[in-house]
Amino acid sequence: MFPDSTSSASFPPADQARFLRLAFDYSASLSMVLTPDGMVASVNRATLFLSGLDQAQVTGQRFTELPWWKADNAPEAQVARCMAGEKVRFEAEVAAHRVEFTVTPVFAEPGHLEALVATGQDIGVRKFIESEMRAREEVFSLIEENIDDLIAVLDREGRRLFNSRSYRRVLGDERIVPGQYSFDAIHPEDRERIRAVFQRVVESGKGAREEYRYMLSDGSVRFIESQSNVIFDAQGEVSRVVVIGRDITERRLAEEAFQRVVSLQQAIMRVTTGAVLYVRDRHLHWMNDGWCHMVGYTREEMEGVSMQAFFPSEAEFLAARTAIYDAAGRARAEPHVVYYRRRNGEVFPTLVTGAPFDPQRPELGNVFSMTDITSLIEAQQEVKRLNADLTRRVEERTAELQAANHHLTAEIAERERYELALRQSEEKYRLVVEYANEGLAVAQGPCLKFANAKCVALIGRPLEEIYRTPFIEFIHPDDRPRIVENYRRRLAGDTVENHYTFRVLRLDGERRWLQISAVAIEWEKQPATLNFLSDVTERKDAEDALLHSETRFHAMFNNAAVAMSLADPQGRFLEVNDCWARTLGYGVEEFAGMTIFDITHPEERPTSQQNMGRLMDKQVSATRMEKRYLRKDGSVVWVDVAVTPIYDRDGTIEAMVGGFVEITERKRAEEEIRRALEKEKELNELKSKFVSMTSHEFRTPLSTILSSAELLEHYADKLSPADRAEILHSIQMAVGRMTSLLEDVLVIGRVEAGKMHFSPAPLDLNEFCGGLANEFKRHLSATQRLEFRAEAGCAEVPADAKLLHHIFGNLLSNAIKYSPDGGEIAFSLTCRADVAQIEVADQGIGIPAEDQERLFETFHRAGNVGNISGTGLGLSIVKHAVDLHGGTIGVTSAVGQGTRFTVRLPVSRED
Structure with missing residues (x-):
């Protein structure tokens, strides 16, 4: 049996069936009523819309044999458990949507199963956000593990809230713990200067770049270059200071020896689906395919065109401009309904949300996201038409009853049967409403006239208090003006935004985010609204966490002292940081459409493509090499580059993070050393040749002189004057040859000495x-x-x-x-x-x-x-x-x- 949550506000007999049917049909949740043996008895519009099926394909079919189940994931076991009296919950794919199903058994009396109620929620958005959070955290972890930057988050007083692992890996310092004052480790001669700079950063809200000396625990000193940036809280006050530092000790030593300056650089990109526009100065500068399909124009036809060209009239354009822009020309974040005109002249409604491209620079324009809500408007019109049709049919039926008074007895019997069926139907739909996974509420005047169990749970207050207290008191003060205005306009028949979020304040003090969609109805012949409520607190918290993660990641990425980039698997740049662009002589925006091979030296491209192929084939987990890049002016820069892939949850490479350090000066020094070694080798070879030549060339004349002298010494008295003259001549010739050789050696010595x-x-x-x-x-x-x-x-x-x-x-x-x-x-x-x-x-x-x-x-x-x-x-x-x-x-x-x-x-x- 179910708790009677409607006891304080009974259904008017004339409206009960219509209300319950409307609540069932127009619920945003998937809803179905099953017979005790698992056959589908009723199904609402949301289920048919999401699955892409029609009424005939679902009603009368076994729930576990519906066309959307895959062969291996039909919930046979779960439905069997529910038939046994257990409430079950499971997730499944329905027409490419991830849906969380809840199947509840309904007992007319203990032990007698009356029906099964199946409801479902599309949880694709929540899954997507969780996936994005995991991907962001993975990128953040990869960057933290693969760069040597020293990253710290400080409070306004300079106490450490977060330190990257690189403090221990690069500096080997085990003293750094959260809560410690960051100034304690700074060299005494630099400490007060850095403390004063930090205070200016906190007071002005503007980052600063500084160099200082860092004292390690062993007494040694390291030179650190740091860039500080601030993080503002919701009130615009500085709450955190992000300090990204780099050990530049080696660079400082290199500057003193070789007067070198090493510059370093990197980025990521956003992927958006749906209709998205980039508008600057009220002109369209970029759009995705969703907008092209929506209005029927090609991208080439629309680029640079004024947005007024897509409005039905100038008045509509001016009204929309006032609604979606603030006084500074920035787009408002709140959704608004705006009417546009297609190429064929058809006017259609959209739900528009926007955000400034850069909140600090309104001149850069705005980004808008749009959803075609034609079907939603048509559904509202269809509800009104059905109400009118139902009224007409009741009047016709009444006339027929008056004309056929002689069949009154049979008609009474028929009416009793009809009322019995109606009561059964009402009971069935009441069960659906009570056990729906979505809150349902009827608002009339200042209070709620009806609230189902889910609505009571969402508001977190007793049902009696909900009925007697104006509903506006349950709503967060910041959201009340919006709720009141939309409620007033909807009752007046105006077109009002139909999907938005607000906060409720529960009795236990907890704040919950709810998403509301509503339609205008009659309740006891008075205007009212039927409201559908869903708890989106987890999604909002996930969005806030994702925004915080993105802010932290971009603060690190854009202010890193290392050249960094993000590229797709084909090597096309998705994002680069300032250091990357500055080292190569480009602006950051110029890398759009460029690939890593466009800046690679032609002689290096085959090797780079080979290394990229090994990464994509997962032969290596990362790659590192020394190579040449080409600057914008055509000059060559040597870099030591490392590339690490980023995988999605399926293990497929979706992007690559790259970073490099410029080593041009080191390469130049290596080349100078190589030339010096070659020169030294050449001099050694010349010395060897000289020694070999002199020993050989002097040996022959010396041998001649020695042998001739021995002949004269031992046989002079026996030699004839002619023989003695010949021997003396040979000695003279040998001496002349040696003299000539010595002269050549002396001359070449003077030549080499430049004398x-x-x-x-x-x-x-x-x-x-x-x-x-x-x-x-x-x-x-x-x-x-x-x-x-x-x-x-x-x-x-x-x-x-x-x-x-x-x-x-x-x-x-x-x-x-x-x-x-x-x-x-x-x-x-x-x-x-x-x-x-x-x-x-x-x-x-x-x-x-x-x-x-x-x-x-x-x-x-x-x-x-x-x-x-x-x-x-x-x-x-x-x-x-x-x-x-x-x-x-x-x-x-x-x-x-x-x-x-x-x-x-x-x-x-x-x-």
């Missing part, structure tokens, strides 16, 4: 070259010949005769030395107006092509010289001597065909 002496004086090249040719003819073998050719009329040129002797002496010596098979050596002089050209050509072994590029390097010798002696110094000396004259030297050669050196000297010099 080679250059003393130009007027010189007759014809005479100089001719004398040099005669000098070297004495060194020719029997198969070699030296030809000198010179044009007449060569003027004197400014030159250093000693250096010219090094140049052409080395070239002639090499031509003779590397022509072992003989042949002609051509030595020629040609003069032009501004240049003198001297060539030395031989028919010797030639120079391989691969050696020609390094021909003038110190100690380098061609690979085909074999056993021919040489130091590898001569051509290096030649090149430096030519450079001192401001001239050039070139070579053409082929292996086995000979070599030609061409020296060009300027005829005049500019001192």
Whole structure:
């Protein structure tokens, strides 16, 4: 049996059936009445609307065999338990909606099951909010675990309320606990300055960036860079200060050594469904597909168009503007009913809610969410039409009864049967109303005339008090004006917002959020409203928690000293923070539509795509690499980047969080070190070559001198004068060779030290070259010949005769030395107006092509010289001597065909 919650306000006999039927049909909850064996006897409109079925597809069907159940989730066991007398509750999918069902057994008398009442609530919104909260917390946890920022939340006095785990991970400091004054760990010389800055932040409500020294428990000091931001309470007062710090000790040391500045950067995005508009200066700048479908225009046709174009008239536009905007041009959060016009001219009603894009900057415009409520308005009109139709039918029936008085007896019997059925129907609908999972109340005048059990539970007061006390006293004072105005206008027949929330004050002091929808009806022939109430406290608390979580996350994300970004699985940026944009030379808004590959250096893209693929295939849980990014101006920046995926509740990657540290200066230092090592290696190789060359080149003449000296020492008296002269000549030749070698070493030493002496004086090249040719003819073998050719009329040129002797002496010596098979050596002089050209050509072994590029390097010798002696110094000396004259030297050669050196000297010099 059920408690009689209507005892203080009995139903008027003429209105009972109509009221109960209206309450059942227009309840926002899914409602069904089942027979004791589980067959559907009645179903309301909300059930048909949500499931997409019609009356015939549901009524008369077994509840557990309805089309919306999947093969594996029909509630057979739950219904069986209910038939056994147990009230059951379970969740199930109905036409893509998550619904919480409550099935209650109804007993006419103990032990006799009369019916089953099944009610349901769409809990998709609550599930979505819970999912969003879990996702936000997961992102927050990932960021807290993967960044080294020191995050603290302080109260107005500077006491710690929250510390990130990075305090222990980065600083290794175990002393930091909530409730501790944050100033205690600051270096004494910085403490009062930071305390004063903190006080200014609290008083002004504006954040500040500061650097200070932090004292660790072991007495060591770390440099910290921090950014403080404030969190306001509902009254606009500063309640919390968020301080995000970073250990910049290494950076400070690097700045002193290399004068580097390391900049760091990152973001997230919102996903909105339904009809959403972004309006600035009363013009439409962005809309989603829901709005396009709603009004019948394409996105391209509507961008930049005035919102007035979508209103039926200018008066409607002005009225809507007054309703949905405040004096500063910000959108109001309260829902409003606004009429718009479709492309085909049809006018339709919408429920509009809005929010400013940035509450502090009204000029950035507003975001609006809209719901088409045409069906709701039509339903209200249908109720009025049915009332009129019912009245007409009753009048017709009365006339028929008067005309058919002779059938009165039969009619009375029929009426008794009808009244019995009506009482049974009333009882059935009364059970539905009493056990509905939604509060039902009839308001007339200042008080409630009817309230079901659920309504009594929601208000939290005795039924007698509810009936005798004006209902406005149960409502929170801040919500009373809205409730009273909507109630007055609804009774007057005006169009009023039909779904909104308000707070009730229960007798136990608890505050609960209720959502109301209402229709105007007649109660005892007087105007009244039928109200449907649902408890949405958990949803509102979840929304508040979600808002707080988003505020905390965005405070960390946007003020992090690390470059951070959020991208979709294809690498397209969803959001970046200021540090990310600033390091790459962009504005934050410029990253819209860009991908991570757009800023990646072309040479790095294959590797980046490969790493991205490994993340998406879940081969790795995160990735980190050093790579090059391209700034907006095209310059290259080296970064150390880490990427971590974010998974949804199905385990699918829905986004990726990335962060990087700029390492351009470190890379530049590494390159300088590498070049220095290569230079050192080259010097070591030169030293080894020099030692090897000198030991080899000095050994032969020394051996000659030693052997000749021994011959003279032991056999001088036995040798003829000619033999002794020959031995002395060989000693002289060996000494001359050593002297020449030492001279080359000394010259190359002066060249390397930049101390080679250059003393130009007027010189007759014809005479100089001719004398040099005669000098070297004495060194020719029997198969070699030296030809000198010179044009007449060569003027004197400014030159250093000693250096010219090094140049052409080395070239002639090499031509003779590397022509072992003989042949002609051509030595020629040609003069032009501004240049003198001297060539030395031989028919010797030639120079391989691969050696020609390094021909003038110190100690380098061609690979085909074999056993021919040489130091590898001569051509290096030649090149430096030519450079001192401001001239050039070139070579053409082929292996086995000979070599030609061409020296060009300027005829005049500019001192």
